[in-house]
Amino acid sequence: MITANARAVYGPSDAFKATTIDRRDLDPHDVLIEIKYAGICHSDIHTARSEWGPVNYPLVPGHEIAGIVTAVGSKVTKFAIGDRVGVGCMVDSCRECENCQKGEEQYCLNGNTLTYADVDKYGQRTQGGYSTHIVVTEDFVLKIPEGVGLDVAAPLLCAGITTYSPLRRWHAGPGKKVAVVGLGGLGHMAVKIAHAMGAEVTVLSQSLKKKEDGLRIGADHYYAASDSETFEKLAGTFDLIINTVSAKVDVNAYLSLLSLDGTLVNVGAPAEPLSLNVFNLLDQRRSFAGSMIGGIRETQEMLDFCAKHNIGAEIEVISADEIDEAYERVLASNVRYRFVIDIITMTA
Template sequence: MITVHARAAFSSESPIQLTTIERRELQPHDVLIEIKYAGICHSDIHSARGEWGPVQYPFVPGHEIAGIVTQVGSEVTKYATGDRVGVGCMVDSCGKCVSCHKGEEQYCLNGMTGTYGSVDRYGQYTQGGYSTHIVVTEDFVVRIPDSLELDVAAPLLCAGITTYSPLRHWGAAPGKKIAVVGLGGLGHMAVKLAHAMGAEVTILSQTLKKKDDGLQMGANHYYATSDPETFKKLAGTFDLIVNTVSAKIDINAYLSLLAVDGTLVNVGAPSEPLPVQVFSLIPQRRSFAGSSIGGIRETQEMLDFCAEHQITPEIEVISANQINEAWERVLASDVRYRFVIDISTMDR
């Protein structure tokens, strides 16, 4: 086993604390990655605090991982020592089901193995990227293009692919009108990506306080959802709405903004149910959908797309000692727009 430094939660109410964890010895197809940067996702907080189900503690979050390969297993063919790589929200899947064969491992019918909070094929509880090193099978590692710095690449492994995948699936392109609900870590990436794909982009946020930011990121329009006139003015407008917020909202009000055959897709995952009235869907043949991350092939495609179009998240780099403060700021929506941990500070 390989002993590494990490930051972990020891209960649903405890702060994140310094500890050590064990990584497995390399198997033939494994790579050892020295983590340089790890993004902070709202999912880290939900998971560590037991809001999405039972948790085994100590619990190391983090599924936006960028680093350098420092060792490879005896049968690894895809990577070599020194390669710039990333790991996202999953580290394995069955590899045998229909979804896996389609390159959609995130929808593995036997359950994909999450980067944290899962039990892997070796019977070990997976621990995430708030740590100095991680061991991952080569098939679940992606290559970070040279034109992307590692600190800005890290959030692309969740925030980037979580928004890229539905935009691609529902056909974001010139001539399409797309709305993004919320301008946070996910939302600001959705805006940048949809703009780069050529769509007409509208931001729907509670207030106008981030309007200048949103327009600078590529949005064509920006509306405050706290203003009832917004829902009257925009009724029946959008081909696609990407809801990125992890809070309970009036889904039926947002469904009214869809055009005929429009889709509202949730990528934010609130812990409370979101009731939907069937007559919000039937009259205009509207759809209410969900989307997870992307598969490994699509994640690589997303990274290459971002490199080609020079798309990067807006980040604030912090030390490991600032993680607890950063979590509270995430909950207060006080970040523009993604925290990234400098892992060189992990053991200080």
């Protein structure tokens, strides 16, 4: 077994504590990664605090992982020692079902294996990237292109692919008007990627306090969603709206902003149900959809796209001792725009 230093939480209201965890010895197709940076996703907070269901503690979160390959199994062909790599939300899937065969492992019909808070094919609980090392089968490891720093690349493994996938699926590009609801960890990536795809991008944020940032990173327009006049002015405007907010929003109000055949896509995952008036879908043949990360092939495509367009996350690097404070700041929307843990600070 391989021993890794980590930060774990032992209960839904507990603080993070330094600990050590075991990583399996390498199978022939496994890759050992020395983690350099790990992003903090809102999903980490939901899971650590048991807001999405029961959790087996202790828990080591983290599915925005960037690091360096330090060892490979005897049959690994995709990676070599020294490669710059990443790991996202999944570390395995059945690879046999219809969806896996299509390269959509995130929708594995037999259930994929999540990077943390799951059980792998060995019967062991998975633990995530708030740790110094991780072992992952080579088919679920991504190459981080040269020119993209590992620190700004880490959030791409979740926030980047979560927004890239629906933008690509619903054809964001020249001639398309795209709105992004919320300018947080997910939202700022949606703005950058939609802008690089050539779309006309509008941010719909609760207030105008981040307007300067939004325009700087690629938004063409910026409106306060808290202003009722915004919804009157923009009614019937957008081809695509990406809702990145993980809190309850007025779905019907945002549907009214769609043009004919427009689509509202939820990538934020609020813990409580959302209310929907079906007549708002019937009008203008609108659609309300959801999207969850992307498959391994599409995630690599996203990383290559970001490298080509010089896209990285806007980050604040923190030490391992600042995770609890970072969680509270995320909940208070007091981060611009993604916390990234420097794993060199991950002492036992």
